[in-house]
Amino acid sequence: MGPALMNVDLNSVVLALVLGLIFLVLFEILRIHVSRGRTPPGRRPFPFVGTLPYFIKDPMGSARSIHHYGEMATEYLGRQPVIILNTVQITKEALVQEASTFSGRPTLPLIDWITNGLGIIMVTFGHSWRQQKKFALNTLRHFGLGRKSVEERVLEESSYLVAEMLKAEGMAFDPQHAVQNAVSNIICSIVFGDRFEYDNKHFAYLLNILNENFMLTGSPVGQMLNLVPFIKHFPGPHQKILQNSSELMAFIRKKVKEHRQTLDPENPRDFIDAYLLEIEKQKIHEDSTFHDENMVMSTSDLFLAGTNTTTTTIRWGLIFLTENTEVQERCHEEIVQVLGYDRQPSMDDRDKLPYTYAAVHEIQRCANIVPFGVVHATTQPTKLRGYDIPKGTMIMTNLTAIFSDKKHWKSPDTFNPENFLDENGHFYKPEAFIAFSVGPRVCLGETLARTELFLYIVSLLQRIHFSWPLNSQRPDMDGILGAVRFPHPFKITCRSRDAKD
Template sequence: MWMTFMKLDLASVCLAVFLGLIFMVLFEIFRINSCRAQSPPGPRPLPFVGTVPYFLKNPMEFVSSLCQYGEMATIYVGRKSAIFLNTIELAKEALVQNASSFSGRPPIPLLIWITEGYGIVMATFGHSWRQQRRFALHTLRNFGLGKKSVEERVTEESSYLVPEMLRLEGKPFDPQHAIQNAVSNIICSIVFGDRFDYDNKRFAYLLEIVKENIIQSGSLTGQVFDLLPIIKHFPGPHQKIYQNAEELKVFIKEAVKTHRETLDPDSPRDFIDAYLLEIEKQKSNEDSTFHEDNMVMSVSDLFLAGTDTTSTTIRWGLIFLTQKPDVQEKCHFLFFTFLFFEEIVRVLGYDRLPSMDDCDKLPYTYVTVHEIQRYGNIVPFGVFHETTQHTKLRGYDIPKGTMVFTNLTAILTDKEHWKYPDTFNPDNFLDDNGHFFKPESFLPFSLGPRVCLGETLAKTELFLFVTSLLQRIRFSWPPDAKWPDMNGIVSVVRSPEPFNIICHSRGSTE
């Protein structure tokens, strides 16, 4: 047979290959048409790559366009179909009412390569995920989540952040590092038992590679890897993603080693101490999923989730508030003119930082923080879900292993639920009587069993950090500087393009 092949001339070989490719393409087109006939409507996919090219061309436009197909749309990630839930009603039906069928996590090749399936966020819906999430929630609460002690951590960190932001008062500067460091210090104090100064170069480097990995994971590099995971054996930009992840793991492992050497079983200091004690406690339990690999990835998940999402939301907020200086001023002056000037000065002044008890006293600031979350839309298509079994949704058969996205872009701009869906306007969260009102379509933390683990922490951080900054600082855009593209950099998280801002100190003479 080999000799026969060798006798063929080049033209015959090329013709055979060409006909083979045509057959493969025709077969793929037939397969796609067959699948589309049984699935919810959606954009026509291309052979082998699906709708990925449409997404990469303009992610936000693509996600927004899916509404035209109705409450549910089908896309194709490579050759595999996925569904988008375009309405709050459908999202609730799937993620809450049918939670057991829609709470899986798809095996994203790039993330499996990095995490090996350990941790919490991307763990398969099952025994390990339940154990790790339950332990994380319990331990975070023990170390202050939802309590006054976390408020105190945020308030203390605000006292470092405000002067750091004012260090270059009157001059344009990029606020990303200061905000990211401040937000990260809250979860670090809970997980590692310590905070990191803003001039700590190693920690600054870690924050930089974390940001880089989040952006690269959803970029062309990440998409190509997910379509062709075999490239992990070859050089390329994807290797930098793996290298960055390994450097973060090394940092965590060093912290674990230090904690193990100084551990006092009677007095755990933080999440790592508590996890080390749990490993020891569960040693004789055959069903235990507590071991160092899971600990490192759980710490990594908490660090990543507790650092990037909130800091990204605040950075979007600074852009919105400089674009709408009237909102910024209204927030600030409400600090001191709501009800009686003397009373509010006595309560807050310029020195006493706010607490969560002040939410009712600062109603406009409170709704502004919510509007920053809505309009910031930092996870425009939600965090990936996967069906854990064959199920039905609105008359359609949804096979086991189908990837599911929540179209938060559509839900957070639904004209039926928002007064000003396409503009930044805090009035979206005020009822006709001027009181705080939260529409049911406000779900930046998702729904169901996979709801964001740090929702309570994020809400506390956003209100206290934003309020503290507006209390002491007036923000403005550098003269003649261009506004960033408001679509932002869309990846796992939608973040703003790098930008400079100018800070002006507010004082008692104002």
């Protein structure tokens, strides 16, 4: 009787589990049906995982197709609805006209795991964000952001970058490290008070793990942790994200320790010095958010944001300029006509270089490095175009749709600087160009990025001709979608230009 009863009990347990699973699936299907009736239209989500399978299968194809559902659409990150804004008009209505309501950040387990709710970029909209952003902006400006001093740093670094690239003249080489080191050196000089040589192996390693984390956080590995947060307690590829973050934090903490030991309160050298002084200054205020861990995370945010996005844009730029030789040659001719071969460019030259300046913007449009912008969240219940949107709803801007909207672009589907030129050949910026977002959470480093993009690209085109190596395979233009959209690894060939050309 014992084995028979045990068999009956086992069968009952299995039956109960099967019935329970069926009930959960049916309940989830019903919940999805009810949810879809309350939200803007969009693709039918799968139970529990939402529309993530579509993105995993074809990220950029998915991004390009969402606008067919109208100016607003709904995707699902697991069980959570995500409202997608597909036009520039509704984006500005939400992020500018209703800024306080749409400027939050969602609670994402992966981000919280890495940041502990600290820093600037992904911290929720509130007191800490306001304090940290205001301090960061004021400090960056104090150390040259938007002034000639930063411009001079970029120009000095551009001469090192040109020389570094021409070391491989005539040979096929991957420009990623040289470009990333050059870009990173600018934010490093502001934040750490130092730059790093291109052959510094430790810094090269840090840049590599930085790239790896940008890849992993937007990959299926990162999204799985957002769906099933408890897996952070178990081994797996997701642990590499925390390991890389910890190494970057250790590098910053070491820099903070060095700064604390050599700090001169009368002569702050950089962002870290200024932050150390602000911690002391704010100790008398109970609501201060200035402390060591926030300093480390805010420094990390500036370092990461000031390195990866501009680097990725320039790498895409090299692809577009190499692929479109007529654009590259026209830019070079304009640059040489205005600057010659020896005078370095300045930001004051933008009006004199309208075609080149347009090409720089066209690189940003076509690179589209953050196809859905940085995710926002509603800070309170609201309405948008007749839809009720609960507090905490994730909001994304479909820059892929906005940057290819036929209403705003002459050549929406091709690389063409004419998109940024009027009928008289003068530069103009269409309303739909919102590469740095809009509203209170506009990119903190916009001014620095604009300076770097223009001066680096002009300096490179002035001195170097770029071409594809013989018999090379062109990179897949969809790229790799992580936290940003990276180009696939590629190699190019450099040839020095001079007056004899």
